[in-house]
Amino acid sequence: MKVLAILYDGGEAARQESRLLGTTENGLGIGPWLESLGHEFVVSSSKEGANSDFQKHIVDAEVLITTPFHPGYLTRDLVEKAKNLRLCITAGVGSDHIDLNAAVDHRIQVLEVSGSNVVSVAEHVVMSILLLVRNFVPAHEMIERGDWQVSDIARNAFDLEGKVVGTIGAGRIGYRVLQRLLPFNCKELIYYDYAPLPEAASKAVNTRKVDDLKEFVSQCDVVTVNCPLHEGTRGLINAELLKSFKKGAWLVNTARGAICDKDAVAAAVKSGQLNGYAGDVWNVQPAPKDHIWRTVKNPLNGGNGMVPHYSGTTLDAQARYANGTKSILEHYFNNTEQEAQNIIIGLGKYETKAYGQR
Numbered sequence: 531m532k533v534l535a536i537l538y539d540g541g542e543a544a545r546q547e548s549r550l551l552g553t554t555e556n557g558l559g560i561g562p563w564l565e566s567l568g569h570e571f572v573v574s575s576s577k578e579g580a581n582s583d584f585q586k587h588i589v590d591a592e593v594l595i596t597t598p599f600h601p602g603y604l605t606r607d608l609v610e611k612a613k614n615l616r617l618c619i620t621a622g623v624g625s626d627h628i629d630l631n632a633a634v635d636h637r638i639q640v641l642e643v644s645g646s647n648v649v650s651v652a653e654h655v656v657m658s659i660l661l662l663v664r665n666f667v668p669a670h671e672m673i674e675r676g677d678w679q680v681s682d683i684a685r686n687a688f689d690l691e692g693k694v695v696g697t698i699g700a701g702r703i704g705y706r707v708l709q710r711l712l713p714f715n716c717k718e719l720i721y722y723d724y725a726p727l728p729e730a731a732s733k734a735v736n737t738r739k740v741d742d743l744k745e746f747v748s749q750c751d752v753v754t755v756n757c758p759l760h761e762g763t764r765g766l767i768n769a770e771l772l773k774s775f776k777k778g779a780w781l782v783n784t785a786r787g788a789i790c791d792k793d794a795v796a797a798a799v800k801s802g803q804l805n806g807y808a809g810d811v812w813n814v815q816p817a818p819k820d821h822i823w824r825t826v827k828n829p830l831n832g833g834n835g836m837v838p839h840y841s842g843t844t845l846d847a848q849a850r851y852a853n854g855t856k857s858i859l860e861h862y863f864n865n866t867e868q869e870a871q872n873i874i875i876g877l878g879k880y881e882t883k884a885y886g887q888r
């Protein structure tokens with residue numbers, strides 16, 4: 531059968547570092563294995579437009595492997611052209627680049643390697659919160675420039691201790707963020723999620739659920755976004771909601787770029803309504819060179835902690851999602867039961883409750 535993988539090019543780095551498994555050069559480390567089983571394995575980064583390898587090969591591929599870091603956008607149109615497609619595997623976590631409703635309609639299964647990079651992302655969230663609150667980036671830039679003016683940095687640097695931090699989504703990543711924040715003695719850790727945490731889990735991190743989103747954001751000094759992108763979260767953080775944020779709050783989004791309205795967030799940072807925005811996810815990836823999130827600054831010339839999409843693709847994470855991808859393929863080839871936690875779309879239906887209430 532044909533297995534198509536859309537991955538990012540690793541270039542020189544991937545040739546030097548074989549643990550960069552999620553690249554086209556290293557093909558998740560599964561190429562020789564797939565070929566030994568007699569399968570055709572097509573790996574490419576070319577994903578946009580009718581002449582891309584993605585669109586050329588999707589018409590007869592049976593398995594599609596994609597990664598959120600360089601998303602091959604499987605639209606309903608493409609699903610309809612993909613006559614042989616039976617299984618989509620997300621090498622990582624987050625399958626919003628697949629039209630999941632179209633996958634349901636066409637009985638295409640969608641699986642993720644659940645949990646594979648949740649610690650990687652949670653660590654990145656904690657780092658991003660700290661770098662915003664402590665005004666780290668402008669301080670480092672000052673040092674590189676050869677300048678030294680402590681007051682210019684200190685005038686907008688704070689401690690995390692005593693602040694209220696809230697997570698939108700308290701699933702695997704959101705919960706791990708709360709766990710990691712516990713020793714910082716925040717004033718409160720709160721969450722917004724339609725799925726309540728089990729009582730013991732909630733007690734263990736001393737968190738409180740807030741049911742109304744406006745009410746929730748109005749209580750937070752720091753908001754971190756940790757829910758999937760779906761119909762109910764696209765554009766969730768928009769101009770209207772930003773008005774309910776505390777003036778000067780910080781926002782961290784490592785979930786999906788399109789959960790935040792690009793221009794509304796940029797305007798809020800520029801005006802100082804948000805003191806900063808950080809994260810690694812963009813509404814389109816790769817982000818265009820002139821994307822406003824690359825350069826937007828708060829009125830004190832800081833407040834930007836944006837990086838390319840890499841929080842969940844550390845070398846440790848790559849080992850886990852490469853192994854997980856192989857294991858999903860093994861189950862598929864051998865017709866054995868997939869691990870339940872990995873199934874986003876089963877045959878003709880959503881198996882997860884995390885992609886919206888339906």
Ligand code: NAD
Pocket residue numbers: 622623624625645647648651698699700701702703704722723724725756757758759762763784785786810811839840841842843883884885886
């Ligand atoms: P998860 O399924 O364990 O948890 C998601 C949580 O979000 C669930 O508790 C769900 O109920 C909640 N949720 C869904 N819709 C919501 C809404 N409208 N409002 C509030 N909460 C809502 O998933 P996870 O492993 O924690 O991952 C979460 C997301 O993080 C992924 O879907 C992906 O988009 C993103 N992610 C990013 C990276 C990265 O590298 N930046 C890596 C992994 C995952």
